[in-house]
Amino acid sequence: AQKVTQAQTEISVVEKEDVTLDCVYETRDTTYYLFWYKQPPSGELVFLIRRNSFDEQNEISGRYSWNFQKSTSSFNFTITASQVVDSAVYFCALSDLYTGTASKLTFGTGTRLQVTL
Amino acid sequence: DAGVIQSPRHEVTEMGQEVTLRCKPISGHNSLFWYRQTMMRGLELLIYFNNNVPIDDSGMPEDRFSAKMPNASFSTLKIQPSEPRDSAVYFCASSPPGAGNTIYFGEGSWLTVV
Numbered sequence: 001a002q003k004v005t006q007a008q009t010e011i012s013v014v015e016k017e018d019v020t021l022d023c024v025y026e027t028r029d030t031t032y033y034l035f036w037y038k039q040p041p042s043g044e045l046v047f048l049i050r051r052n053s054f055d056e057q058n059e060i061s062g063r064y065s066w067n068f069q070k071s072t073s074s075f076n077f078t079i080t081a082s083q084v085v086d087s088a089v090y091f092c093a094l095s096d097l098y099t100g101t102a103s104k105l106t107f108g109t110g111t112r113l114q115v116t117l
Numbered sequence: 118d119a120g121v122i123q124s125p126r127h128e129v130t131e132m133g134q135e136v137t138l139r140c141k142p143i144s145g146h147n148s149l150f151w152y153r154q155t156m157m158r159g160l161e162l163l164i165y166f167n168n169n170v171p172i173d174d175s176g177m178p179e180d181r182f183s184a185k186m187p188n189a190s191f192s193t194l195k196i197q198p199s200e201p202r203d204s205a206v207y208f209c210a211s212s213p214p215g216a217g218n219t220i221y222f223g224e225g226s227w228l229t230v231v
Contacts, residue, residue, distance in 0.1 A: 033217055033218050035218075035219070037222075042224075043206065043224065043225055043227075044222060044223075044224045044225065045208065045210075045222040046222075047219060047220075047221060047222075050217055050218070050219050052217065091160065095218040096218070101147070101148065101167040101168070101172075101214075102147075102148035102150075102165070102167060102212040102216070102218050102220065103172075103218055104150065104162045104165055104173060105162070105218065105220060106162075107159060107160040108159075109159045110159065110160075
């Protein structure tokens with residue numbers, strides 16, 4: 001069975017600090033996808049990134065970066081120079097590799113990030 | 118472009134009443150998912166459809182829950198009879214062909230059963 005663990009329940013930082021959200025996963029599959037979603041206080045879930053297990057290159061998008069390490073089954077998310085607008089709950093998720101029709105995502109329990117002035 | 122549209126956004130109902138939640142997926146998407154979010158259980162998949170066909174309903178809590186997808190642009194999740202423990206946010210999400218399992222969520226339906 002697939003499992004995603006986000007050990008950090010809540011993190012508080014001061015604006016402009018860097019913060020890393022941890023994600024550890026378990027799967028018996030050799031190929032799979034990993035995701036991060038953001039849930040701001042308004043409640044909707046916003047897709048941030050998808051990474052397939054073939055590609056261990058780190059990815060950077062503006063202040064966001066993701067570090068995928070297959071050897072440690074981790075897919076960590078770093079926000080550089082955090083801002084108040086980054087305050088949200090962040091979910092890591094895992095799915096089977098896409099085979100032509102979608103399959104389900106298994107979500108972690110989320111990490112609540114609070115960024116203060 | 119319009120996202121996933123869910124209705125109602127908020128509903129308060131009395132225990133024992135029937136509740137119907139509605140979802141319109143993004144046009145062109147061929148997979149549809151119903152998730153439930155609670156403080157205790159987090160985000161859990163209830164059921165998902167591919168090309169209007171239910172693929173996995175193992176997450177549906179019990180017989181009081183049912184879901185249908187009569188066509189590519191509409192799905193319902195029904196709870197009958199409702200119970201206070203059904204209080205949660207119910208999210209509908211959809212995914213297009215070739216998206217590598219990326220799903221796009223609606224804004225959720227906030228259900229309170231009193």
